[in-house]
Amino acid sequence: MSVTIKEIADRAHVSIATVSRALNNNQNVKKSTKELIQKLAKELNYTPNFVARTLVKKKTNVISIILPEVGGEFFPEIIKGVDQIAYRNNYHLVVASSHSERNTVESILNFMAQSLVDGVILMVPSISNQLKEILATKKFPIVVINGYNKVESVDSVGIDNFQGAYSMTDYLINKKGYKDIAFIRGPSINSDAEQRKLGYLAALKDNDIEYQDDWIINGDFTIKGGELACSRLLSLIKKPKAIFAANDMMAAGCYKVISSLGLKIPEDVAVVGFDHISLSEFLTPKLTTVHVPTDEIGRTAAKLLFKILNDDENHEVQHRKITTGIIIGESC
Amino acid sequence: MSVTIKEIADRAHVSIATVSRALNNNQNVKKSTKELIQKLAKELNYTPNFVARTLVKKKTNVISIILPEVGGEFFPEIIKGVDQIAYRNNYHLVVASSHSERNTVESILNFMAQSLVDGVILMVPSISNQLKEILATKKFPIVVINGYNKVESVDSVGIDNFQGAYSMTDYLINKKGYKDIAFIRGPSINSDAEQRKLGYLAALKDNDIEYQDDWIINGDFTIKGGELACSRLLSLIKKPKAIFAANDMMAAGCYKVISSLGLKIPEDVAVVGFDHISLSEFLTPKLTTVHVPTDEIGRTAAKLLFKILNDDENHEVQHRKITTGIIIGESC
DNA sequence: CTGTTAGCGCTTTCAC
DNA sequence: GTGAAAGCGCTAACAG
Numbered sequence A, B: 001m002s003v004t005i006k007e008i009a010d011r012a013h014v015s016i017a018t019v020s021r022a023l024n025n026n027q028n029v030k031k032s033t034k035e036l037i038q039k040l041a042k043e044l045n046y047t048p049n050f051v052a053r054t055l056v057k058k059k060t061n062v063i064s065i066i067l068p069e070v071g072g073e074f075f076p077e078i079i080k081g082v083d084q085i086a087y088r089n090n091y092h093l094v095v096a097s098s099h100s101e102r103n104t105v106e107s108i109l110n111f112m113a114q115s116l117v118d119g120v121i122l123m124v125p126s127i128s129n130q131l132k133e134i135l136a137t138k139k140f141p142i143v144v145i146n147g148y149n150k151v152e153s154v155d156s157v158g159i160d161n162f163q164g165a166y167s168m169t170d171y172l173i174n175k176k177g178y179k180d181i182a183f184i185r186g187p188s189i190n191s192d193a194e195q196r197k198l199g200y201l202a203a204l205k206d207n208d209i210e211y212q213d214d215w216i217i218n219g220d221f222t223i224k225g226g227e228l229a230c231s232r233l234l235s236l237i238k239k240p241k242a243i244f245a246a247n248d249m250m251a252a253g254c255y256k257v258i259s260s261l262g263l264k265i266p267e268d269v270a271v272v273g274f275d276h277i278s279l280s281e282f283l284t285p286k287l288t289t290v291h292v293p294t295d296e297i298g299r300t301a302a303k304l305l306f307k308i309l310n311d312d313e314n315h316e317v318q319h320r321k322i323t324t325g326i327i328i329g330e331s332c
Numbered sequence C: 001c002t003g004t005t006a007g008c009g010c011t012t013t014c015a016c
Numbered sequence D: 001g002t003g004a005a006a007g008c009g010c011t012a013a014c015a016g
Helices: A005-012 A016-023 A031-044 A050-057 A075-088 A104-113 A129-136 A161-175 A191-206 A223-234 A248-260 A294-310 B005-012 B016-023 B031-044 B050-057 B075-088 B104-113 B129-136 B161-175 B191-206 B223-234 B248-260 B294-310
Strands: A062-067 A092-097 A119-123 A142-145 A155-159 A181-184 A242-245 A270-275 A288-291 A319-322 A325-327 B062-067 B092-097 B119-123 B142-145 B155-159 B181-184 B242-245 B270-275 B288-291 B319-322 B325-327
Touching: A005 A016, A005 A031, A016 A031, A050 B050, A062 A075, A062 A104, A062 A294, A075 A092, A075 A119, A075 A294, A075 B075, A075 B092, A092 A104, A092 B075, A092 B092, A104 A119, A104 A129, A119 A294, A142 A294, A155 A161, A155 A294, A161 A181, A161 A191, A161 A242, A161 A270, A161 A288, A161 A325, A181 A191, A181 A223, A223 A242, A223 A248, A242 A248, A248 A270, A294 A319, B005 B016, B005 B031, B016 B031, B062 B075, B062 B104, B062 B294, B075 B092, B075 B119, B075 B294, B092 B104, B104 B119, B104 B129, B119 B294, B142 B294, B155 B161, B155 B294, B161 B181, B161 B191, B161 B242, B161 B270, B161 B288, B161 B325, B181 B191, B181 B223, B223 B242, B223 B248, B242 B248, B248 B270, B294 B319
Parallel strands: A062 A092, A062 A119, A119 A142, A142 A155, A155 A319, A181 A242, A242 A270, A270 A288, B062 B092, B062 B119, B119 B142, B142 B155, B155 B319, B181 B242, B242 B270, B270 B288
Antiparallel strands: A288 A325, B288 B325
16 A cells, blocks of 8 residues: 555654644744654655544545536536636635436435535535525535525525626616517526516616516416517517517527528617527527636635535634626627 | 444344344345344444444445536536436446645545545646646546547547537538538647547548638637637638537537628528537527437546545556537528 | 454553 | 544444
8 A cells, every 4th residue: 555654654764643733833833853754754755644634633625516517508517617726725626416217305415424524515406404404404514506586694606696687687788779679588496587577677677667567478488488589579569679688599580480580680679688608609690698617606606605514613603695797699 | 422333232132243244235144133133223224334434444335526617608518417326236426526725636545544434536628737646546446528639548438529510511512511610629639629620621522522611710719719610610711611619619600600691501501510518509590400318428537536446456547539520400 | 152362553641 | 643542333244
C-alpha cells in the first residue's frame, strides 16, 4: 500500500504524533524536525489517507448535489458551478441524480446516515410533503435550489422569475413600443412558471396596460405546447403583436407555427422567451430571451453551503434570488 | 452522533463482534440473536458508518468519472449511464470535471493517492504523453472512454466512428441513390473525426465510387466551419448532390448557407450529419444523422470497471466499440 | 455460535 | 517540543 505517517516517523526517528503535527503544519514542532518530516514526506510521495482522517475528524470533505437528472440544459451548468466552489474549498463533489431506481429522499437520507458527506445541495422540481418534513427537522447542512415553495428554515437559492418576466415585459413595452403582448404560461403547478406570469402581469399593470384574458394562454413548457398556444393566439380576432412564451421551448413552437403561416418574426409578430437555452441561439431570427445564469446558481448554492459548513453555529438562514438578464436577439 | 454497533451490542448483551456478524448477515450467528440484533438495529435506526468500514476494508464503494467538462450534449448522458450502473452495484459516483483550476491527471492521482475511490472512468479528448505514461504503469482499476489513440494495457470504450460513417454513406448510396457525396471533415488531430472520414472513404470504395479530392473539405466541428465548407462546396463547378458533415454542428452550418442561397434541402442538396445532437431534431427539415448512444457508452464503461473491480486477478483488458445507428430525418 | 483482541491510519489529549 | 496512549467505528482472525 501507500506510505503512512508511521513510515515517515520511523525514518525521521520521531513519533507518529510529531509527524502528524508537522504535516498539519500546526502546533509547535521544532523547525528542523518539521522540515525533515516534510522533506521525507515529499520524498516518499506521501499522501494523507483521506478515509482515516475522516474517521477521526468526522468530516468527509465531500459534499453532494442531488438533482432530478444530470442531463438537459441546466443541470450540467449547475453542477459545474458547484464543482468549482467545492474544489476551491478543497472538497469533492458527489453527484447523485434520482433516476428510476433511486429517489431523492432516499438519496439524502442515505448520504447523511452513512456520514458520507458533510453537506448536500438539493435540487428538486417541487418539494413534496415528505421532503418538507425531512427538511424542516433536518440537522445537517443543506441548501435547496428551488426558489419557491420553500422551507423557511432551510437555506435556498433560486432564480428571480418574477423579476425576469417583469423586465422582459417592461423591455417590450418601453424599449420596443409593444402594447399588445400575449403570454404563454407554463404548467400551473410549476411555481417558476407562475412567478413568470405574475411578473408579466405586474409589468403590464405598472405600465397601465389592461391585460386581456384571452391573451394569457396555457402551455406546458414543450415545443408542442408552444405550437398549440401560438396557433390559438394567432386565430383570435384581436391578435397580439408580441408573444412572450414562459420558456424558450414554447417560443420555438411559436416559431414553427408562425413560419408555417407564412408570417415573419418580428415584423408580423414578435416572440420572446425565457431561459436562454442553447436552442434559442440557433433559431432564426435569434430569439430575444431572459438569460438564467445557471452556473451562478450552482456557485451561490455551494457558497452558501460552505458558509454553513464553516460557520455552523451562528449561520442564519438565507434565501437568495439570482437575478436574470435579457439576451437581445432579433425576434422583437 | 448516530448509533454505532456498540450501542446495539450493549442493548443486546452481546459483543460488538456478534453485532457486526449479524448485521453482515454472514457467518454463523444463532438465529434468535441475529434476529434480535436486526430488530434492535432497525429500532435504533442504525446505519453502518461507511467511513469506518472503508478504513478496514480498504474499499470505498465509490468510483469516479473524470471528464473534460460536465456540460454539453454528451457528458451528461455518459454520467447518467455510469451512475445507473454504479447505483446497481451499490456504489457512489464522484464526478470530477477538469476546469481551469484542476487538470485531469492531477485529479486521477489525487483520487487514487487518497484512496478515495476504488476505480475511475476517465474521459479525455486526447491522451497526452504524460497521461499515457501514468496509464501504462497504472495499478488501479481504470477504464478510458475514447476510442482511439488508446493505451493497450488499459480497458477502453469508444464509439465506432468508422462504422457509423460507413453505414451512413452506404445508406446515401444504396437506399437513397446518391452518388455525388461530399464530406466535411472534422479537425484532423481529432481521431474520431479521422475515423469518420475513413468510414466515408471505405463506403465509397466498396460501392465503386471514385472519391473526388475537392469534395473532401476541412472543417472544425463548428457551425461556422460548416458554413464555410458548405459555401465552398456549393461554389464548385461540379457540385455534390449530398453533403455528409462529420458532425451535426457543421451540418447546421450547411443548413444556414443553403437556405441563404435560396436552395432547398433535400431537393437541391441533401445534408446529413453525425452525432444526433438535440439541435438536429429542431432543424427544418429534420436532419438525418448518425446516432451515438451516449448513455450506453457510460454504462459500458461502468460495467467494464465493475468487471475489473469484482474480478481483479484474471480480468483481461478489453477494448469495446459502441456501434451507432442512423436517425432518419427528411434531409436526404 | 460468540467473545477477545488487534488493528485500519490518523488526530488529539495529557504528560513529561 | 515531543512521545505515549487512547480512540474514531468497524472487521477479521483467533480462541474457546
